[in-house]
Amino acid sequence: MTVALMWEARAAEGRGDELLAWARAQGLPREPVRRETFRAPQDRVLVVTWWDAGLHDTLPELPAPPDALTSRPPHRWRFESLGLT
Template sequence: MTVALMWEARAVPGRGAELLAWAREQRLPGRPPLRRETFRAPQDRVLVITWWDAPHDADLPELPEPETGSVTRPVHRWRFERVAEE
């Protein structure tokens, strides 16, 4: 089964580039994911998606919370599993 972990944070206004650089530098402990992509969006948002060959409820490494004061709210995290294409 393929599981996708999504990590999304919103930087303090004007610190989006800093948050993006921080997210790109983060290394996940243990085995690497099958795939990892990083995105940015308006309002200084950063999104990281990692793909894993694992069960939906597997204990997988995730990006941590950024340092206090660099984001406007707690990080949002979602977990999805791939479904068959029709």
């Protein structure tokens, strides 16, 4: 099974580039199958990691960034891949 973990945060005013750099610099204790980083309007940063794992397995996740970089705590979601259509 493939599981995708999504992590999304919104930067504090004027700190979008710093939040993006912080997210890109975060290592994980083991490597996912794939990792992709996205940017969106309103200085949002999204990181998606894909894992060969079960939906409820314990997997490494990005931590919360320093409070000064964000306007709110990050959101996290976990999805089971249903394959390409």
